[in-house]
Amino acid sequence: MLSPTIQKALNEQIHAEFFSSYLYLAVAAWFNDQHLDGFAAWFEAQAKEELEHGIKLFHHIMDRGGTVVLEAVDKPKAGWENPSEAVKAVLEHERYITGRINALADLATKENDHATAVFLHWYISEQVEEEATADRLFNQTAMVEGSPNGLLMLDRELAGRGGSEGGEA
Ligand code: OFO
Numbered sequence: 806m807l808s809p810t811i812q813k814a815l816n817e818q819i820h821a822e823f824f825s826s827y828l829y830l831a832v833a834a835w836f837n838d839q840h841l842d843g844f845a846a847w848f849e850a851q852a853k854e855e856l857e858h859g860i861k862l863f864h865h866i867m868d869r870g871g872t873v874v875l876e877a878v879d880k881p882k883a884g885w886e887n888p889s890e891a892v893k894a895v896l897e898h899e900r901y902i903t904g905r906i907n908a909l910a911d912l913a914t915k916e917n918d919h920a921t922a923v924f925l926h927w928y929i930s931e932q933v934e935e936e937a938t939a940d941r942l943f944n945q946t947a948m949v950e951g952s953p954n955g956l957l958m959l960d961r962e963l964a965g966r967g968g969s970e971g972g973e974a
Contacts, residue, residue: 807871811916814912815921831882843962844959848895889943900936906925909925
């Protein structure tokens with residue numbers, strides 16, 4: 806059985822993961838507008854992964870006999886100055902999500918909710934990967950900023966990776 810405190814925190818994390826999905830979709834749409842289809846496909850794949858993160862939490866709450874409470878998803882920002890600024894928005898967001906997951910893990914330990922603490926191990930590892938991937942993509946994008954050739958090469962590379970798995974940049 807979930808404590809009301811943990812249940813509330815997990816529900817808030819569902820909201821945060823769905824917002825992540827929205828943010829990735831907003832970035833995908835922006836890259837589509839820039840005619841950088843590889844970036845767009847890669848961010849769309851990431852958006853789908855974020856939905857999965859939210860749904861995993863949704864099932865954990867239900868499996869533990871808790872009540873899911875879904876809040877409205879906030880509107881994400883819609884425009885960026887250049888590709889690296891758009892990728893940076895995602896990197897900063899992933900850092901914020903890591904902080905939230907760590908706080909959630911601390912809370913689960915404090916509340917003696919061992920099942921939730923173990924469940925969150927997956928998210929802790931996932932955040933290491935998400936941050937590293939976003940950081941790498943940000944640096945690569947910043948590196949080719951101002952070089953249409955470099956940007957198109959990176960875009961082509963992302964097109965090969967984006968469609969199915971999202972994954973590493
Ligand atoms: Fe859910 O990992 Fe990104 O935000």
